[in-house]
Amino acid sequence: MSVLLHISASTRGDASHSRRVGRALVEALRHAADVRLVTRDLAREPVPHADAAYFDAMLMPQAERGASETAALTLSETLIEELESADALVIDTPMHNFTVPSVLKAWVDQVVRVGRTFNTTPNGKVGLLRDRPVFVVVACGGSVAASDTHTESDATTSTGSHRGQTDFITPYLRYVFATIGITDVRTLRLEALRRSEAEFAHAEAFSARWIAAQAAEFAKSH
Template sequence: MPTILRIDCSPRGPEAHSWCLADELMARLAVRYPGARVLHRNLAETPASLVDPAFILAMFGHTTAERAKGVPALATSETLIAELETSDVLVLSTPMHNFTVPAHLKAWIDQVVRFGRTFQSTPDGKIGLLKDRPAYVIVSSGGHFTPPKARQPDFLTGYLASILATIGIRDVTFFRLEGLSRGDAELAEGYRQARAQIEARLPS
């Protein structure tokens, strides 16, 4: 029975547009994967801890003894990585903050993208150690970040695709929920377009 890991990143919690669309997506996935187990992580409610000196020591300490001292600081990282390891599908909902991922999501990334644990460095580049799986990412934004309406850079989607690929997750699909702060008509159009993207990728 597949396990779906759902991660929500908006500080607005269940009120968030990204969360609401993720609810719709989850309903669709429930039909596609009957009986699937769902793991839910609300990063706004329980934020991932920030990297600290002990965490860095555990990863990059020069001696085994030094690295061992830092190991307790990896507890959160191990929990979050275990969630990825036990899941077969990833659903991630996130707003765009200042052209990129919000701090809650960046903190999660820093915990799960770990040298020697979820990726290996080789002369040919980084090799992901997690199994690939379908990853569906909902991105909500006040303005537009895709042409022809984009009036701002998008440092979110390319970055997120690259960092997920680094740990082995390459099958990533983005659903873009844009123009949410541009009045009711744009908001409705933003939902219409995002739902159309979902229907195209995961027909009902």
């Protein structure tokens, strides 16, 4: 049985577009393959921001860590173990001021850890985790600039009818996950959700097609 880790970041509960589409994606993946679901709701149970004790313990050689340093890394170990055990990951999140919400950034700071999920070398950082698919659903109230660069794994519901803002979430998360060894990152960006009913309906239909395609591919590999 595969393990699917689902991380939600929106504070808007059932009113959240990212949560709704993220749940639909999770259900589609669960129907596509035999998976055990692990959930972490960062809005309801926020991960604390990394503090001085965390950074001091992280930068200390493991052999020199005492009880207090080990305790400072306990949550980080739990979150990393969740990620390590997952065969796929779903993240649904809103765009806050062009990038990730602080609750998601706090999670990133706990799992991107030198000596644990990546090593530093003369040639740069080397990830220590195995690759696996990461599905990211991003909800944006407005539109995103058409000139933003994306890969073939990224999709957007944009109709191209509005001047857009810059998307820092997609390249940021792609870079973060690559740092720890995960390069299979697939993003669905829900755009212009506050513009009109037509934009919303378009986003809903596009999302359904994207989810069906991802689930079909997931079924083949699991």
